[in-house]
Amino acid sequence: MAAPAVPEFLYGTAWKEDRTAALTEQALRAGFRGIDTANQRRHYVEAGVGEALAAASRAGSVTRADVFLQTKFTYRGGQDHRLPYDPAAPVATQVAQSMASSLEHLGTDHVDSYVLHGPASGQGWSAADVEAWAAMIRERDLGRTRWLGVSNVSLRHLLQMEGTGAERPAFVQNRCFARLGWDRAVRAFCAERDIVYQGFSLLTANPEVVQHPRVARLAAHQNATPAQIVFAFARAVGMLPLTGTSDPLHMTQDLASRDLSLSPDEVRELEALAG
Numbered sequence: 467m468a469a470p471a472v473p474e475f476l477y478g479t480a481w482k483e484d485r486t487a488a489l490t491e492q493a494l495r496a497g498f499r500g501i502d503t504a505n506q507r508r509h510y511v512e513a514g515v516g517e518a519l520a521a522a523s524r525a526g527s528v529t530r531a532d533v534f535l536q537t538k539f540t541y542r543g544g545q546d547h548r549l550p551y552d553p554a555a556p557v558a559t560q561v562a563q564s565m566a567s568s569l570e571h572l573g574t575d576h577v578d579s580y581v582l583h584g585p586a587s588g589q590g591w592s593a594a595d596v597e598a599w600a601a602m603i604r605e606r607d608l609g610r611t612r613w614l615g616v617s618n619v620s621l622r623h624l625l626q627m628e629g630t631g632a633e634r635p636a637f638v639q640n641r642c643f644a645r646l647g648w649d650r651a652v653r654a655f656c657a658e659r660d661i662v663y664q665g666f667s668l669l670t671a672n673p674e675v676v677q678h679p680r681v682a683r684l685a686a687h688q689n690a691t692p693a694q695i696v697f698a699f700a701r702a703v704g705m706l707p708l709t710g711t712s713d714p715l716h717m718t719q720d721l722a723s724r725d726l727s728l729s730p731d732e733v734r735e736l737e738a739l740a741g
């Protein structure tokens with residue numbers, strides 16, 4: 467099985483509807499080598515990602531082996547009527563059906579990361595999650611994904627998951643609010659266990675940071691934009707950031723933020739800015 471490394475940036479494909487294929491292709495052309503999607507038609511067109519990969523491969527620019535491809539299993543509660551599984555089937559069967567449908571949409575025999583889109587309950591790691599996670603591990607053991615992840619989790623979810631003796635995820639993907647210390651507790655849990663923390667909504671969840679005068683000064687000093695400073699900060703504290711930009715210039719700028727470096731003092735200052 468081809469083994470692309472985990473890239474330094476993920477291109478997110480949510481909310482792009484019939485522009486999904488064109489924008490994903492554009493992101494690949496811009497240089498993104500990590501793509502995040504989900505088998506959740508309500509917010510994603512997973513088949514559009516498959517179209518983009520096929521087109522890039524035909525053009526000879528990017529092959530499947532060059533791309534870190536991540537998709538998700540989404541419970542019934544997070545879906546609309548366009549389900550990738552039989553809602554009457556047990557959760558374990560739904561996971562297997564959703565994965566089979568993802569591989570068909572994406573035109574591949576495996577993904578690189580398979581993520582539980584969110585736990586069944588906000589309160590804690592439930593019996594449904596235990597069943598879904600075991601089914602995801604089976605998919606991994608069958609070679610349909612290289613790694614597994616969980617998304618939209620609290621520290622409580624993660625501790626309870628660990629308490630069940632479950633295999634730990636390779637990835638945690640969370641919305642990252644600066645006012646919650648940039649999800650400090652979950653990031654610390656991940657760092658102690660070599661789990662890669664993927665942060666999304668870094669710009670949209672944190673307008674007070676993006677517009678902060680200190681960030682503007684840092685950006686001017688580095689000849690960069692505030693958005694680039696936020697992504698550089700995310701990377702400096704060990705996150706794998708996501709962006710879902712639809713703008714070709716922003717695609718280039720977001721990737722170029724990999725070349726920015728912040729001093730330890732600047733990182734500490736940004737970390738303390740809002741939380």
Ligand SMILES: NC(=O)c1ccc[n+]([C@@H]2O[C@H](COP(=O)([O-])OP(=O)(O)OC[C@H]3O[C@@H](n4cnc5c(N)ncnc54)[C@H](OP(=O)(O)O)[C@@H]3O)[C@@H](O)[C@H]2O)c1
Binds near residue numbers: 480709
């Ligand atoms: N696991 C989950 O439940 C979950 C939930 C939400 C999202 N996600 C994933 O995360 C991905 C990213 O979502 P997101 O919530 O972070 O929001 P997003 O859809 O990426 O939105 C980012 C916003 O920031 C702007 N932006 C991006 N780069 C910029 C730049 N360099 N300068 C100025 N503005 C810039 C974009 O505007 P322009 O388009 O104009 O650039 C857009 O308005 C999604 O596509 C999805 O794959 C996962």
